[in-house]
Amino acid sequence: xNDLALLLTPEGRALLDEVRDTAPAQxxxxxxxxxxDHPAELVSAALGxxxxxxxxxxxxxxxxxxxxxxxxxxxxxSTRARVAAYRARRFAELGVTSVAxxxxxxxxxxxxxxxxxxxxxxxDRDPVTAAVAxxxxxxxxxxxxxxxxxxxxTEVDTAGYDAVFVDPARRGGRGRIFDPEAYSPxxxxxxxxxxxxxxxxxxIAPGIPHEAVPAEAGAEWISDGGDVxxxxxxxxxxxxxxxxxxxxPGPRTLPGRGLPDPQVRAVGRYLYEPDGAVIxxxxxxxxxxxxxxxxxxxxxxxxxxxxLRPTAxxxxxxxxxxxxxxxxxxxxxxxxxxxxxxTVKKRGSAVEPEELRRxxxxxxxxxxxxxxxxxxxxxxxxxxxPVRPSGPGAA
Numbered sequence: 001x002n003d004l005a006l007l008l009t010p011e012g013r014a015l016l017d018e019v020r021d022t023a024p025a026q027x028x029x030x031x032x033x034x035x036x037d038h039p040a041e042l043v044s045a046a047l048g049x050x051x052x053x054x055x056x057x058x059x060x061x062x063x064x065x066x067x068x069x070x071x072x073x074x075x076x077x078s079t080r081a082r083v084a085a086y087r088a089r090r091f092a093e094l095g096v097t098s099v100a101x102x103x104x105x106x107x108x109x110x111x112x113x114x115x116x117x118x119x120x121x122x123x124d125r126d127p128v129t130a131a132v133a134x135x136x137x138x139x140x141x142x143x144x145x146x147x148x149x150x151x152x153x154t155e156v157d158t159a160g161y162d163a164v165f166v167d168p169a170r171r172g173g174r175g176r177i178f179d180p181e182a183y184s185p186x187x188x189x190x191x192x193x194x195x196x197x198x199x200x201x202x203x204i205a206p207g208i209p210h211e212a213v214p215a216e217a218g219a220e221w222i223s224d225g226g227d228v229x230x231x232x233x234x235x236x237x238x239x240x241x242x243x244x245x246x247x248x249p250g251p252r253t254l255p256g257r258g259l260p261d262p263q264v265r266a267v268g269r270y271l272y273e274p275d276g277a278v279i280x281x282x283x284x285x286x287x288x289x290x291x292x293x294x295x296x297x298x299x300x301x302x303x304x305x306x307x308l309r310p311t312a313x314x315x316x317x318x319x320x321x322x323x324x325x326x327x328x329x330x331x332x333x334x335x336x337x338x339x340x341x342x343t344v345k346k347r348g349s350a351v352e353p354e355e356l357r358r359x360x361x362x363x364x365x366x367x368x369x370x371x372x373x374x375x376x377x378x379x380x381x382x383x384x385x386p387v388r389p390s391g392p393g394a395a
Contacts, residue, residue: 003045004069004131011038015046020066022050060108067139069132074106079167079203082248083222083229084112087201091163092116094199094237100161102153102193103168103185107133107146109203113165114145122148123156153193154185163199163236166190170205180204180212187212191233199236206231206280210243218242223277224249231280245281245313252312254278259285265294265304267322267375271382272303272314273345287314297374300348308387316387317369325349325379330370331360333383338364346372349379 006012015038022030027047034043052070059080060068079087087109091099097118101110104122106129113120114137122137124130130150137146149156158164168183168190170176180187187204191214194200206221206228213219218239220232225248243256262285274287279301288294291314293305308316323329334342342362344353349372356372371382 002128003048004128004135006042006045007049007069008135012042012046015042016049019046019050020053022047024051027051064111064140068106069135069139070106071128071132074129074132077169078105078108079112080224080229081108081112083224084109085115086222086246086248086251087165087203087232088112088116088118090234091118091165091199091201094163096162096199098161099163099165100156100158100197102156102158102164102166102190104133104148105129105167107136107148109165109167110146110148111136111140111142114142118145120146121156121158121161122146123151123153124148125150125152154189158193158197161197163201164193164197165201165203166193167203176205178205178207180208191217194233194235197236199234201235202233204231204233206277210282216240218244219281220244220246221277221281222246222248223275226275228276228280243281243283245275245277245283247275247277247313250312254281254283254286254313256281256283257286259289261285261295261298262288262303263294264296264298264376267296267319267382268293268304268306269319270305270308270387271296271317271319271371271384272305272311273317274301274303274314278313283313287311291316296380297348297376300373302347302371302373317371317384318387319382319384321381321383322375323381323383325351325372325381327356327359330356330381330383334360334362334368335364337366337368339366339368340364341367343367343369344372345369348372348374 031043052075053065056065056070056075099113099118099120101120101122104110104124110120110122122133127150130148134148137143170183190202217233217235222229244253246253272291274284284301288303290311291305291309293303296302296304340363344356351372
């Protein structure tokens with residue numbers, strides 16, 4: 001009997017409830033105590049699952065994670081719940097009522113789709129993964145909307161569904177896979193599946209080259225809490241050839257308008273750091289136009305401007321000093337201003353933030369941010385501080 005089957009028994013479920021809040025330092029003592037009354041295999045499975053649920057809380061929220069079942073790969077590779085919910089809402093807004101979720105993993109996306117009122121066929125070829133997805137649909141009361149099927153996705157007939165969602169595996173035995181044709185299944189197969197459906201969405205790595213996006217697809221880059229999570233290729237939505245960046249929570253969406261690259265200009269009073277999804281979507285020009293700014297350097301995604309203008313798509317900093325790259329001068333300036341809380345950001349610099357902190361040894365009650373970058377090609381340090389938002393959509 002595998003771990004999941006053990007945990008789905010009444011004894012297993014009761015044991016899961018008992019070990020729910022076990023801290024890592026307590027595991028040995030708890031395991032020793034529980035093995036007096038329960039099989040060792042079941043105790044190990046329950047403690048392992050409790051550990052996975054604790055890790056999964058960051059993605060799924062404590063309430064759902066505390067009821068779901070996970071595998072180590074499932075925790076690592078599943079979509080964050082807020083991102084999955086956003087994507088499910090987009091499907092619902094398009095009038096989709098049924099989706100074939102291919103490569104469903106432990107069911108995170110299927111759960112979000114079902115909660116949006118969409119009927120789901122969730123398919124995965126791995127028997128354990130499919131069983132976990134089925135257990136999760138049941139645990140969250142969604143089994144009536146989610147059919148889980150253990151099968152090779154390339155052999156599944158999706159003709160009866162309004163839309164297809166494909167999330168190819170992008171990790172192998174050696175870690176992340178960067179070649180889209182090395183995904184499992186390959187991106188070319190996923191694109192073919194999307195073209196055969198009325199509507200479709202393909203989840204892909206955010207680093208995909210723009211030239212690899214099919215002409216009939218719209219491309220969307222999504223970040224959550226400032227972290228870029230994924231790119232999605234949308235088919236059949238009437239948005240062929242479009243590009244957009246979406247920031248969660250929100251959502252706040254920036255559509256591309258095909259603007260030319262911004263001009264390089266002198267350092268102004270403010271520096272804007274575009275969100276990672278904006279950068280991945282190649283929409284820095286849209287942010288620059290929004291704030292009336294230009295670039296510090298033609299190859300660096302930092303925008304500079306003389307005025308502070310509200311934008312939801314970049315963080316704003318007020319710049320107080322500009323120095324050529326010189327650690328001694330920076331150290332002296334920080335000491336003079338009693339800066340002990342130093343945030344180091346970099347683009348276009350080989351210097352590691354921790355190494356710079358070690359060398360300048362900041363001390364004092366004040367805080368500052370230093371940007372290691374290039375200005376018109378020259379290694380430069382810009383010192384400043386974040387501008388606090390003053391209202392909805394403010395920088």
